[in-house]
Amino acid sequence: MENSDLINQIVKKEFNLPAELLSQDAITNAYYNYDKISSIAKWIEERIHFKPRIGIICGSGLSDIAYLIADKQEIQYADIPEFPRSTVHGHKGVFAYGNLNNLPVICMQGRFHPYEGYSTALCTLPLKVLKLLGVKLVIITNAAGGLNPSLSVGDLMLIKDHFSLPLLSMQNPLVGHNDERFGPRFVPVSNIYDKKLRALMHKCGKELNLDLKEGVYGTISGPSYETVTDSLFYLKNGADCVGMSTSHEATVACYCGLKVVALSIITDKVAIEYDAEDGSDHNEIVKIAKLKAKDAEKLVSYFITQLGMDSRWLE
Ligand SMILES: O=P(O)(O)O[C@@H]1C[C@H](O)[C@@H](CO)O1
Numbered sequence: 110m111e112n113s114d115l116i117n118q119i120v121k122k123e124f125n126l127p128a129e130l131l132s133q134d135a136i137t138n139a140y141y142n143y144d145k146i147s148s149i150a151k152w153i154e155e156r157i158h159f160k161p162r163i164g165i166i167c168g169s170g171l172s173d174i175a176y177l178i179a180d181k182q183e184i185q186y187a188d189i190p191e192f193p194r195s196t197v198h199g200h201k202g203v204f205a206y207g208n209l210n211n212l213p214v215i216c217m218q219g220r221f222h223p224y225e226g227y228s229t230a231l232c233t234l235p236l237k238v239l240k241l242l243g244v245k246l247v248i249i250t251n252a253a254g255g256l257n258p259s260l261s262v263g264d265l266m267l268i269k270d271h272f273s274l275p276l277l278s279m280q281n282p283l284v285g286h287n288d289e290r291f292g293p294r295f296v297p298v299s300n301i302y303d304k305k306l307r308a309l310m311h312k313c314g315k316e317l318n319l320d321l322k323e324g325v326y327g328t329i330s331g332p333s334y335e336t337v338t339d340s341l342f343y344l345k346n347g348a349d350c351v352g353m354s355t356s357h358e359a360t361v362a363c364y365c366g367l368k369v370v371a372l373s374i375i376t377d378k379v380a381i382e383y384d385a386e387d388g389s390d391h392n393e394i395v396k397i398a399k400l401k402a403k404d405a406e407k408l409v410s411y412f413i414t415q416l417g418m419d420s421r422w423l424e
């Protein structure tokens with residue numbers, strides 16, 4: 110059977126309507142239903158023989174975080190049946206797993222972005238897979254452009270909230286039929302970035318002598334960067350930095366009952382004055398993220414050690 114026939118058949122069964130009449134997120138969620146995601150998780154489980162408790166998503170240029178794993182092993186996304194592929198420079202497309210400071214960790218070296226052509230539901234499929242693998246807490250990282258003039262290139266920023274026009278305007282991964290086995294239909298999101306985990310992260314930053322900032326992450330859909338007016342709009346509405354990921358991932362993690370902590374590395378300063386030079390360049394962003402990743406790696410590693418000291422964090 111042709112793939113499009115199969116998709117139409119699945120969608121027709123759920124909605125009694127042709128797929129053409131539905132949004133991409135609704136189609137994705139119908140196709141990647143609980144059974145299909147369970148079979149992806151089972152496929153991974155049978156190969157890794159390992160129950161991860163912490164998931165890490167590596168942002169652009171931040172995949173070396175995975176080298177913190179002592180006995181690291183890997184699964185390529187490309188080998189996993191019906192799993193998307195990474196297409197962006199700085200995203201390897203690998204699940205790395207093993208023990209990090211004695212806690213079982215699975216690390217995504219590569220995420221999926223809506224601008225690659227994936228629906229937000231597809232971009233966040235891995236969060237549902239992680240949930241079924243046994244993950245309780247996710248550490249989401251990204252490279253972001255600094256909007257708030259108090260942020261400098263190389264700063265680490267703990268995310269306390271997000272502001273996402275795409276999420277607010279129907280690029281929401283939870284659109285479509287809901288399966289309560291993952292989470293509820295309507296999801297409260299005012300405390301996605303757990304306050305106690307943020308306090309723990311700040312404590313870690315202090316003990317490591319790192320200047321950890323805190324702020325709001327703004328999401329645009331990309332792949333074009335922001336106009337000056339876009340940037341001013343985000344800044345005026347509370348965003349301190351801007352990027353093209355994270356918010357939809359954090360939303361699905363929260364929906365699935367996973368605890369979330371998220372970090373941005375500020376890789377460039379966003380132009381907030383008309384006719385200023387535009388320095389946004391992806392290769393440069395990846396280069397800066399790689400150069401400045403050491404602090405992020407130290408922080409994540411120490412944070413995981415602290416998580417290991419109290420089993421309640423991973424309940
Ligand atoms: O995957 P992240 O969010 O770290 O990547 C950032 C946002 C865009 O994908 C890209 C822009 O250069 O880097």
Ligand SMILES: Nc1nc2[nH]cnc2c(=O)[nH]1
Pocket residue numbers: 252253254255329334335351352353376377378379389394
């Ligand atoms: N200006 C800008 N810089 C970034 N650095 C990483 N992501 C982004 C982005 O979306 N915009």
